[in-house]
Amino acid sequence: MGITGKTQLIILIGNPVEHSMSPKMHNAAFKELGLDYVYVALRVDNNKVKKAIEGIRAFNMKGANVTVPHKINAMQYLDEIDPVAENIGAINTILNKDGHLYGTNTDGIGAVRSLSEEGVDLKGKKIVMIGAGGVARPISYNFAPDAKEFILFDIVESSVQTLTDELNEKLKGTIHGYQSDSEKIAKELQDADIFINATPVGMYPKVDDSVIPKDLLREDLVVFDVVYNPLETKLLKDAKAIEAKAISGVMMLVYQGVAAFELWTDKKAPVPLMKKMVLEGLGLI
Structure with a gap:
């Protein structure tokens, strides 16, 4: 599926971002489900976080991930923050609801799901x-x-x-x-x-x-x-x-991405494929 004028854009903002496995994981998942989305990692300097967040609105992006060192700083530029993320004091995911930017933190959700999927x-x-x-x-x-x-x-x-x-x-x-x-x-x-x-x-x-x-x-x-x-x-x-019962942190990494994917797309994520992409990115398979 090629990029068109209808393609939904999701970005990762952080510094650095070159090592991130999120583009590999999410773009494979979009392709698997036939979704017209693309995920791009963008390096954002500390003094340009506000402009980056404003860009999500200006370009009508579907959403974003936020990684270090911007997880705390980005919060002040959002319209709404999930109460749990507010308590944590950091966000890692943004959803653009028609210009209303909603922030949440899927790291803990990923950890919970890692255990629940193992019957815990x-x-x-x-x-x-x-x-x-x-x-x-x-x-x-x-x-x-x-x-x-x-x-x-x-x-x-x-x-x-x-x-x-x-x-x-x-x-x-x-x-x-x-x-x-x-x-x-x-x-x-x-x-x-x-x-x-x-x-x-x-x-x-x-x-x-x-x-x-x-x-x-x-x-x-x-x-x-x-x-x-x-x-x-x-x-x-x-x-x-x-x-x-032994549970690896790789599943927390996968499931935090799964939670973000499902928030943006309102679709059930292809978990096995996303796990495979993460393991490939880590050089573990």
């Missing part, structure tokens, strides 16, 4: 997560409301306390945060249902590292690692070795 229900579960940085925020705001208990750890005490205080202020639930301590982590994991690594530990090239020792894992513990390169981290290998 968050409701009434005790969730333990290590990491209180950027990736932890959308996960926290999407997971904590359904959890029986939500326990956070981070090596930086101020980071984990700040996020914990925010969550307790804005959400209902049993939410606690602690500076990382091996004995405390071990104790909290004894009756946990879900464990999440929201740190870079285990990421290439340090593939032999794991955020927790294997002996803290159990067969009935769901283990979710946000790291997606390698596809199977040491943490996930350890989990699989004891027959625990």
